[in-house]
Amino acid sequence: MSKRISRHQILLCPGPVNVTPAVRRAVAGPDLCHREPEFSALLTGTRRKLLAAFGVAKTHTVAIVSGSGTAALETAVLASVGPGRTLLVVDNGVYGDRMIRIAAIAKIPVARFASPLLAPVALDRLERAIRRDARIETVAVVHHETSTGILNPVAAIARMARRHGKQVLVDAISSIGAEPVPLAAIDLCVGSAGKCLHGYPGLSFVLVAKRCAPRLAGRPARSFYLDLRTLLDSQEGGAPPFTPAVPLIQAFDAALDELRREGLPTRIRRYRARAALLRRGFDRLGLEPLAPRALQGHTLTALMLPPGVRYEALHDAMKRAGYVIYAGQSRFHGTMFRIAHLGALTTSDLTGVLRALARSLPRGRR
Incomplete structure (x- = not known):
């Protein structure tokens, strides 16, 4: 028999997130048929x-x-360019690389713009890359690169791309709801219910600028289930094309009610305050951030493991205290850890994180 989780845990992973009681009640709402x-x-x-x-x-x-967010990302990538056109992807982390891999599987031509993982995107070099290849139809970039905590300059990139007549695709999965997203300049914006919008995982979305409609109509379907045009046409008529995740939509609806009551500007300020509180505490504990502070977003902090501290031991000590932290990815696996500050967290939760870290770091050396 599997071990049951018998007590509340504070999730410091970049999704799933802790949700409010109202959202938890909504996911257990009435059973609904999706054709009614x-x-x-x-x-x-x-x-x-x-x-x-x-x-x-x-x-x-x-x-x-x-x-999950990756499903919506794949939906957007598959709809991002027409036949014979190229998708340029800014690649400075695991999730930029994910877009390249999605496109490659679908045999979509990709121009990879490699950028250092922990440095600002070189906008002048990117502009030269955009100008150099007339086949580029869409420029894609991750807003918040969750693998490092870097926040990419999406507004500047979007303005540049549009100046050259390109469409813009943004992976805002771990930023929308917590960071300002320049949607007026973005053609395809991917988000998730289960991160900064405080819903459950397993539900995601693509925001589509209406000016894209003529281009979308001329693009081939590259997937049966994840075809953006099919999803839009059916949902605009009030009916999904397939059986959807009904309880997750009920929960997301409740989470959006909470966002409306709070207001997006207030939610964004709350995320900034969370990040500031935690980072002051990390500094007091002597923890070194992976990325320069000026490049960091406000939803996650990547921290170097102190000398002699093993991630597994630190993770287990924190989990015993009721807090679930997250490992480093790719080249940073085993050398850093991540603390996400997403979801329905209170100030008490955040100060508890810092107290638990102070107790757990020495145990991580054992």
């Missing part, structure tokens, strides 16, 4: 709330995807 008017009203309302939350109801539409 009750669900159609729910889906239509959730889509409207999502567009309203970001002030884009007049300029954008949205496709809700039953799947």
Whole structure:
């Protein structure tokens, strides 16, 4: 028999996140058939709330995807370019590389713009790369690179791309709801219910600028399930093309109600305050950030493991105290760890993180 989780844990991973009691109640709401008017009203309302939350109801539409953020990302990548055109991807981490891998599997031509992992994107060099290849139709970039905690200059990149007549695709999975996202300049913006919007994992979305409609209509379907045009056409009519994750949509609807009551600017300020509180504490504990502070976002902090501290031992000590931290990825595996500050966390939760770290770091050396 599997071991049951018998006590509340504070999740410091970049999704899933802790949710409020109201969102938890909503996921256990009434059973709904997705072909009945009750669900159609729910889906239509959730889509409207999502567009309203970001002030884009007049300029954008949205496709809700039953799947993790990667499912919505794949949906957007597959719709990003027409036949014979190229997708340029800014690659400075695990999630930039993920877009390249998605495109490669779909046999979409990709121009990889390699950028150092822990340095600013060289905008002048990127502009030269965009100008050099007339086949480039869309420029793609990760907003918050979760593998390092770097926040890429999406606004500047989007302005540059549009100046050269390119579409813009942004992976905002771990930033939307916590960082300002320049949606007016973005054609395809990917997000997740289960990160900074405080819903559950397994539900994601693509915000689509209405100006994209003519281009999308001329692009081939590259997937049966993850076809953006199919999702948009059906959802705009109030019906999903396939059986969706009904309970997750119920929970997301409740989470969007909470965001509306709080207000997006207040939510963004709350994330900045969280990051500042935790980072002051990390400094007091002598923990070194992986990335320069000026490049960091406000949803996650990547920290170097102190000499002699093993990640597994630190993780286990923190988990015994009720806090779940996250390992480093790729080349940073075993040398750093990550603490995400997403979801329904209180100031008491955050100060508890710092107390638990102070106790757990010495145990990580054993």
